[in-house]
Amino acid sequence: MGQEQHDQLTYRLEEQMRVILRTLRRELNQLFEGTATRSEFFILRSLSENGPQRPTLLAEQFELATSQVTALTDKLYKTGFVTRTRSTEDRRSIVLALTDEGEAAFRNLEVVRRKYLQERFGTLSEEELNVMIHVFDKILATMDEEVVSSN
Template identity: 40%
Template sequence: MEDRKVLLTKLEKNLLLVIRKLRRELNDVFGETITRQEFTFLKMLYQKEPQMVSSLAKELEVTASYATAVTDKLLQKGYVNRQRSAKDRRIVELSITDEGTELMNDMIKKKDAYMIESFGKLSDDEIKMMTMLIKKLR
């Protein structure tokens, strides 16, 4: 039986390779239109808007400054709007624009097709097991 340290080294190597592959291929899927990070932030607004930058940062487990930088890029590209909250004028909220919604519909279709192709070799049970194991690591 293999030593635990050897097993963990193999696990680390394979996880890194899979993560790099997913990142590289998702960048290819999204093309030059949007980055993976921008997609993730825009998807959060697509699913639930309006939101404050601080809420997005907390949900995605990133710093507020990073969240601000990503959302600034989305604002420049015309995919999000910033507006003062109707409930509290001190609060600035982000919402997705019609152009952002159209982009998300297209990008989600592309991402879903990529995921189906990439994980098509796995059975539903294997996908469930992989999901459970990744959640356990988190």
Template identity: 30%
Template sequence: MERDNLFDLIHSIELISNEHIVRFTSQFSYPVGVSAILVLAELQSRGPLRASELAEMLRYTKGAVTHISNKLVNHGLARRQYSPEDRRTVYLQITDKGSLALAEAQKLGREIYLELFEELTEDELQEYLRIQRKMIEGMKNRRLSKPGGKLL
């Protein structure tokens, strides 16, 4: 791939991603971003988790998860739960309000991405999905071939 084409591709990916993040955050009812929604989704599907577990699952730093957790707790979307066996162990748990926010985020996200993909034909969608899967598989293989590499 020529250098100019590579940077055009990177720039196009950034433009699409940034546009959708801006649209999402401007239309979402709660003052949290996509990273917080990803945390809520993990809590919804897996139950209460420690910050270190969330960081590893989402590939965020522990500091980023702490910041996101504070924001979620401050807005009543999650709560901290202390382990009865060891009060130093703290779990983050989604609240009912957090579940409602997550449902709204998923609906809004679906609407925004359906608009994006309506520009593509069915064949183009299938090819795009094939390419994405191939890239993800390549990332996994490269990560596994490195010492200490982890799967997403």
């Protein structure tokens, strides 16, 4: 395969990945509408799986600015899905935790998300899924190497 053909295939792959990600984001946000956005869902999931956390830890986890996490959690706080309390170790820090209502909302959204992903990826065989995961792992490994080498 020549460089020009490789470039065309790479461009096509990038375009398909962009469309797939945009579609997944849009459709999940539509399915979650009225409860939480896709980004808010991931914060709920992290709090459910990892327990109470400081906004700075969530920001690191999702590669966001702390101000973005604060904006995302403002709605979750107003809807009663999370609580904000002062840290016992550092009174300047806030700790976010799920309420029972937030845990229930997360569980319901997780069911919706799981069903959606099964519909979207249900036509793929286990072998096809494994091949795709392997390919994405390979791509991510080169990205990780670039991050490490640029620091």
